[in-house]
Amino acid sequence: MEGFDKGTKSTVGAIPLLTTRAGPRDGEAWRQRLKDEYRALIAYTSVNKAKDNDWFRIAAANPEGTRWEGTCWYVHNLRRYEFPLQFDIPVAYPQVAPEIELPTLDGKTHKMYRGGKICLTVHFKPLWAKNCPRFGIAHALCLGLAPWLAAEVPILVDSGMVKHKDDEAAPADASASAAPSS
Helix, strand or coil, rough: CCCHHHHHHHHHHHHCCCCCCCCCCCCCHHHHCCCCCCCCHHHHHHHHCCCCCCCCCECCCCCCCEEEEEEEEEEEEEEEEEEEEEEEEECCCCCCCCCCCCCCHCCCCCEEECCEEECCCCHHHHHHHCCCCCHHHHHHHHHHHHEEEEHHHHHHHHCCCCCCCCCCCHHHHHHHHHHHCC
């Protein structure tokens, strides 16, 4: 894992590698893979909380575990920017990595595909292919989404493409308080 700092390497090292090679069409093997995925996500979340680096909430959105939804956030200039997060498990999973979507950022950066899918092709996809089937959802969040947020959110905020929720609410509040009372 060349190119990653010591902190990232230690975090990834704490995420259990998955052993079950199964996708959504593989019945009982898929259910075992989902158990492995949950174990890895719990371990990753625990590591993040221990390092005071909690930055996402995610859960399966359907009983089959093929659709996942949640929230991720990034702190920039001491302000927390939150984004809805979603993705579907591809039919060819785990050979193919999930395409992580941040729908509220759709069209705001060039490092994103239609529908708010973040661009992971150059850096993350080769790493995923090399580590298939040992990588899972937790690895995609750690090595895909986290670096993407760190690279893109500051640029989006500084360029004005993303506003903090308090800044979006301020103009409405200001106009309401400036209105004359009768």
